[in-house]
Amino acid sequence: MPALTQSVAVARPRPAIRKGPSKGLDATFRACAYGAALIVLLVLAGILGSIIYGGWPAFREFGFGFLTSSAWNIGTEQYGALVAVIGTVASAVLALLIGVPVSLGIAIFLTQLCPGWARRPVAMTIELLAAVPSIIYGMWGLFVFAPLFARFVQIPVSNLVEGMPILGTILYARVPSGVGVLTAGIILAIMIVPFIASIARDMLEQIPTVLRESAYGIGCTTWEVVRHVLVPQAAVSIIGAIMLGLGRALGETMAVTFVVGNANRLSASIFDPSSTIASRIANEFNEADGLQLNALMALGCILFVITFIVLIVARLLTRRVRAA
């Protein structure tokens, strides 16, 4: 067989003269790649530029007071960001408080405790759930969760704490409709759990098995292995993953718009409806014009600043680990 191939090869020599590499084509290709990479930069600059451009009249009109005012009155054209900013931060923080323990629990369960046969299917299900669009979580929150939440949590808890000093303010629902800041926080928590859990699982799996085995070898319990071996090893990257989850929760629009209640009211109770920056933009943008449009753009600016600080910190944390 080799002889045959050889004879064929000899019998049909390739043309001796081949085209030399074309300098122009090569340079064009390089320029295209360079240009495409620059588009990424331009897009980010464009996002920032467009919302600053759009929001500028509102900033000029209200000055620093835009941040501290809780007004949002379309009739008198008085706009302030305070309610939306507080709603955004409060719902995202609640989401982390609820979601992080659960996600870490899932990650530890999957890497340490879960029997081998169940590990892959459960991990894959969780990763797939991270791809479910957020509007689905919003619909579920509004139609399934909110009525149950109002009936079994808001009403009993409100009755229980009514008149109590601090709890009576934080946990009292004036109108127990099921929607509100806490509901938004819970739905966001459900949304970010698959996300944080799958990143944290990856981080825990990257820890060399030898470390874990030696800890078990000297008689550590699972708790001690987790507390003294896994957590110190993966802490920075897990915090990075949590920050990524926070970034997602802050900017999430659809899931929150369904369940936050969309009221412009400053309330101390986490059961009361409020609004977030994203939900307000989603609700009002299409009908807005003039100063209201500018105010919405200015809200977008604030959201940009908050999320980008969080995301930059998150990326720096996860990157330092990768480099080390």
Add this chain to the structure above:
Amino acid sequence: MDATNTLTNTLSPPPARTGRIRPGRRVADRALRLSCLVATVVGAVVLGSILLMLIVEGIRGFSPSLFTQPTPGPGSEGGGIANAILGSLVLTTIGIVVATPIGVMAGTFLAEYGRTSKLADVIRFLNDILLSAPSILIGLFVYTLMVRPMGTYSGWAGGVALAIIAIPVIVRTTEDMLRLVPGTLREAGAALGAPPSVVITSVTWRAASAGIVTGIILALARIAGETAPLLFTALNNNSWFSSNLMGGIANLPVMIYQFALSPYPNWQGLAWAGALLITGTILALSIIARLVINPRRSR
């Protein structure tokens, strides 16, 4: 006597009083195991119930007319979501067609040309940030960029918004996959006299093709369910699909949003059916992406 006692103690410490684990340690361990199990069960039950609800309600709203009739007007009976399905297909197609060349070329730049350059580091970092940027801000950007100058909502604007969301996903996977290609392959290509562009197109791209395709499928899955940026760009349209894409175009996510919040039961049914359709598509795409990237492991 005392001295001997100390000496023996030092040499061989007395055996532990019992062979059992100290109660405190055992309790902490049990507590951890239990709370992790509870977390997983709660997570699985909640997420499972969301999917179950979606399937039950979606199937209830399912009918053959979904695929043959356009969205109904307020208060009218029946109707389908055919125009929204078609519109979503058009928007995602525009998005992916715009995003693929840009994303793949940018990823190629980062992996092949920009390994050591500072600019590439900056772009890589910003791309990671763009990857998780709030999509509603992208909607505001495209609104300012396209909808306002053109004076009307349009399918093109929606497609561009989706493309901006898809680009970072493609850039990231393309770069990661190209980095996995061994350097010796490139050297072999260069040793044959091929210029960098030829090495990239016929050696590294070919070696990493499965990974790059995965990235594109993942980007497709990501943009198929995006709602927020479409609210201000493509919006919605009750009429049948028109070919000029101007003046708004019906699409599944915005249709779901508007119909789910409507008071009409048939609209809500259509919203659930659309939600099931879109989630099913996205899950299928995600599974396909896994099969492409690693057929053996996912089996």
